[in-house]
Amino acid sequence: MIYDVTVIGAGAIGTSVAYHLCQKGFSVALIDHGDIANGSSSHCDAVALISDKAPGLDTQMGYASIQHYGELAKTFSYDFEYDRKGCLYVCETEEEYAAASAYAKRQASDGYDMHMVDAQTLQEMEPFLAKDLLGGIWTPGDIAVCPYKVCFAFVEEGKKQGLQVYPYTHISRIRLSADHAVEAVETDRGDILTKRVINCAGVWAPDVGRLVGLEIPIQPRKGMNLISEPTERIVWHKVMEFGYMMSKFESINFRRNVSPLVEEYNVAFNIEYTKADNILLGGYRGFRGFDVRSELEAMQAIAERGIRFYPCLKEINCIRSYAGVRPYVKDHLPIVSAVDTIPGFYIAAGHEGDGICLSPITGKLMAQLVAGEPTDFDIQKLSFSRFANAQQTA
Amino acid sequence: MILEKDVVVVGAGPAGLAAAIEAAKAGAAVLLVDLNLKAGGQLFKQIHKFFGSRAHYSGTRGYDIGKKLVKEATESQVEIWLQSTAVGVFPGNKVSIERILQNGGKKLYTVHGKTIILATGASENVVRFKGWTRPGVMGAGAAQTMVNVDHVKPGQKIVMLGSGNVGLIVSYQLMQAGCDVVALVEAAPKIGGYAVHAAKIRRAGVPIFTKHTIVEALGDAEGKVSGAVIAEVDEKFQPIPGTEQTIPCDTITLAAGLKPVVELTRLMNCASAFEPVLGGFIPMHNQDMETSVQGIFVAGDATGVEEASVALEEGRIAGVAAAQALGLLSQEDAESQKQFYWNRVNSLRSGPFGEKRLAAKQDVLQCYQEQIHTPQPEVMIGGLASGAD
Numbered sequence: 001m002i003y004d005v006t007v008i009g010a011g012a013i014g015t016s017v018a019y020h021l022c023q024k025g026f027s028v029a030l031i032d033h034g035d036i037a038n039g040s041s042s043h044c045d046a047v048a049l050i051s052d053k054a055p056g057l058d059t060q061m062g063y064a065s066i067q068h069y070g071e072l073a074k075t076f077s078y079d080f081e082y083d084r085k086g087c088l089y090v091c092e093t094e095e096e097y098a099a100a101s102a103y104a105k106r107q108a109s110d111g112y113d114m115h116m117v118d119a120q121t122l123q124e125m126e127p128f129l130a131k132d133l134l135g136g137i138w139t140p141g142d143i144a145v146c147p148y149k150v151c152f153a154f155v156e157e158g159k160k161q162g163l164q165v166y167p168y169t170h171i172s173r174i175r176l177s178a179d180h181a182v183e184a185v186e187t188d189r190g191d192i193l194t195k196r197v198i199n200c201a202g203v204w205a206p207d208v209g210r211l212v213g214l215e216i217p218i219q220p221r222k223g224m225n226l227i228s229e230p231t232e233r234i235v236w237h238k239v240m241e242f243g244y245m246m247s248k249f250e251s252i253n254f255r256r257n258v259s260p261l262v263e264e265y266n267v268a269f270n271i272e273y274t275k276a277d278n279i280l281l282g283g284y285r286g287f288r289g290f291d292v293r294s295e296l297e298a299m300q301a302i303a304e305r306g307i308r309f310y311p312c313l314k315e316i317n318c319i320r321s322y323a324g325v326r327p328y329v330k331d332h333l334p335i336v337s338a339v340d341t342i343p344g345f346y347i348a349a350g351h352e353g354d355g356i357c358l359s360p361i362t363g364k365l366m367a368q369l370v371a372g373e374p375t376d377f378d379i380q381k382l383s384f385s386r387f388a389n390a391q392q393t394a
Numbered sequence: 395m396i397l398e399k400d401v402v403v404v405g406a407g408p409a410g411l412a413a414a415i416e417a418a419k420a421g422a423a424v425l426l427v428d429l430n431l432k433a434g435g436q437l438f439k440q441i442h443k444f445f446g447s448r449a450h451y452s453g454t455r456g457y458d459i460g461k462k463l464v465k466e467a468t469e470s471q472v473e474i475w476l477q478s479t480a481v482g483v484f485p486g487n488k489v490s491i492e493r494i495l496q497n498g499g500k501k502l503y504t505v506h507g508k509t510i511i512l513a514t515g516a517s518e519n520v521v522r523f524k525g526w527t528r529p530g531v532m533g534a535g536a537a538q539t540m541v542n543v544d545h546v547k548p549g550q551k552i553v554m555l556g557s558g559n560v561g562l563i564v565s566y567q568l569m570q571a572g573c574d575v576v577a578l579v580e581a582a583p584k585i586g587g588y589a590v591h592a593a594k595i596r597r598a599g600v601p602i603f604t605k606h607t608i609v610e611a612l613g614d615a616e617g618k619v620s621g622a623v624i625a626e627v628d629e630k631f632q633p634i635p636g637t638e639q640t641i642p643c644d645t646i647t648l649a650a651g652l653k654p655v656v657e658l659t660r661l662m663n664c665a666s667a668f669e670p671v672l673g674g675f676i677p678m679h680n681q682d683m684e685t686s687v688q689g690i691f692v693a694g695d696a697t698g699v700e701e702a703s704v705a706l707e708e709g710r711i712a713g714v715a716a717a718q719a720l721g722l723l724s725q726e727d728a729e730s731q732k733q734f735y736w737n738r739v740n741s742l743r744s745g746p747f748g749e750k751r752l753a754a755k756q757d758v759l760q761c762y763q764e765q766i767h768t769p770q771p772e773v774m775i776g777g778l779a780s781g782a783d
Contacts, residue, residue, distance in 0.1 A: 293484070294482065294484065296482070296485075296488055296490060
């Protein structure tokens with residue numbers, strides 16, 4: 001048979017894209033070189049937030065995606081641990097508080113449920129937080145999901161509508177026709193004939209791109225977290241430091257009063273509880289190629305920063321650390337796009353730390369794009385051609 | 395603060411002790427860490443006499459070999475930290491060690507080893523059946539530690555699953571400790587271990603159920619084991635319905651083989667190979683017992699489950715090779731020592747069991763030669779790369 005679409009990459013993006021295409025009635029094959037959720041989607045944290053997004057398109061897409069998660073949680077029979085825990089961004093200094101207030105005000109004026117809470121309210125919401133914090137941004141609608149269960153949920157629900165999954169399948173070639181259109185994906189398990197290919201391979205998307213002569217500017221950016229032993233509840237929401245914004249949007253330039261170790265490892269405090277009563281403590285991001293070994297100094301820096309905000313962490317054992325690679329794009333926007341030069345070739349990749357959050361909306365947008373329908377948002381900014389333009393003007 | 399050592403050896407069983415002794419004798423500053431209260435690893439629960447040649451301590455009981463090695467290590471100026479767990483290895487040859495202090499507290503140390511020898515041994519496989527997590531179901535090795543090291547009986551009426559050497563020897567030792575082994579259950583059509591061990595069990599009148607497996611552990615009111623339901627199995631080792639019978643007991647011990655403990659080599663990105671005969675995934679190594687990562691050596695059961703005597707010889711090779719890598723031994727001297735120990739290892743890998751292991755090990759050495767060839771320096775992770783931003 002000839003598939004309508006072959007999706008490459010079975011992470012949070014690829015599984016969602018595959019599911020949404022099946023919903024529209026396309027015949028879909030999903031390929032991965034490993035298992036489902038084998039890469040970044042099982043080496044990340046668990047939240048989907050709007051409170052870490054820049055105002056505008058970024059927030060709009062995040063919000064739509066989070067709403068979509070809520071609907072999927074109701075309709076899917078596969079439980080992906082949807083948890084509307086809300087997010088608190090806490091401020092250490094007056095300067096941070098002022099910037100946070102301005103940010104929250106802007107988001108609220110766009111209609112999003114986000115507001116400042118004072119120091120006392122903060123203590124009531126999170127009694128184990130350090131006592132000297134000035135307050136923070138409260139976003140009640142932010143959620144957490146189990147990232148790899150999201151992938152399995154999309155696959156299981158997709159299978160009900162005919163999705164074919166090919167795990168542990170290695171691609172040797174993407175065959176194009178005489179008029180340069182997608183024709184087949186050649187693998188070690190045989191040829192998969194297909195009218196379209198969607199490259200959802202995340203940090204590995206450049207490897208897939210090279211098979212059709214494309215240079216996709218995605219780089220692996222390492223992220224690392226610590227896991228505690230199961231504990232009594234000490235944290236009720238997702239809690240992050242406002243300085244996290246700094247590591248995410250380098251244009252916002254806060255000076256934090258942190259140790260050289262925390263500075264060197266670019267550590268931004270964030271914490272959440274898990275369903276198994278462990279604590280997930282982050283985080284550090286850095287460029288290390290594909291090396292996902294844990295780094296002792298980074299672990300120490302994460303712990304140090306965690307204890308600054310939750311002093312009781314000092315009494316809790318860390319049992320493990322893990323790292324993954326995030327698909328980083330220099331302008332911090334994902335690529336959700338057709339490729340003009342190759343009919344039938346699409347890219348949905350480069351979400352960096354937002355893949356879990358943007359998974360549902362990316363799947364929905366990509367299905368609309370493939371079906372030739374109008375997209376829910378104007379996604380011109382996410383087009384692959386933006387890089388070609390950048391190169392030409394450079 | 396980071397401590398500096400020439401060689402950090404993880405695991406003070408026969409392999410780790412031998413490695414530490416050889417490296418220290420060559421003049422290296424050696425730190426040997428082990429999570430247990432005593433050095434010697436499994437040797438201290440081996441109350442039986444060893445077989446083989448005099449070079450391999452034949453006629454000596456395991457715990458006496460252990461004592462001898464610990465004495466030799468201490469005399470060779472090996473620094474031994476007990477109750478010290480290597481909780482991680484990190485880029486830059488750093489080993490994190492959680493040490494229990496005299497006052498009962500814990501302290502985390504980071505030790506930089508110019509070379510690291512991982513001799514982490516093996517862990518027991520489990521068999522899953524209904525009720526397998528009940529109190530009273532345990533590994534045969536755990537039961538052996540209880541009777542031979544801690545002098546505590548794990549229970550009174552024991553059902554042993556598995557008739558390899560571990561299953562046979564531990565059954566016998568449990569009886570010596572005063573337990574009743576009420577059944578020996580084996581899925582294969584005949585007993586797996588040496589005839590000499592099996593004969594002891596037979597003479598003692600232990601009921602032997604070949605072509606059988608345990609399908610359920612029954613529990614009493616508190617949930618503790620009160621019996622084992624066993625059933626006959628077909629050629630595909632599937633239980634045959636209708637053949638179930640219940641054996642009252644308070645303990646079920648599982649002797650289902652061992653697998654190498656490879657977490658630390660995996661953390662160092664050492665290349666691995668899959669060798670079922672040796673227990674599963676093992677780090678690939680060369681004739682120096684060096685992994686794919688330069689300066690990281692392995693020895694003993696962590697490189698494939700064999701016997702204590704093999705572990706000892708592999709440890710000696712790793713210790714000599716590490717000392718050679720540090721420039722403490724001349725090439726000529728090191729090569730002749732390694733060759734001496736290799737000859738002894740190979741003499742141990744004979745007979746029907748040994749030959750299979752020999753073939754598997756040769757496969758590992760050959761794969762190493764083809765795929766890795768020379769150990770690669772570990773890529774140090776430096777400061778934040780600036781390239782992408």
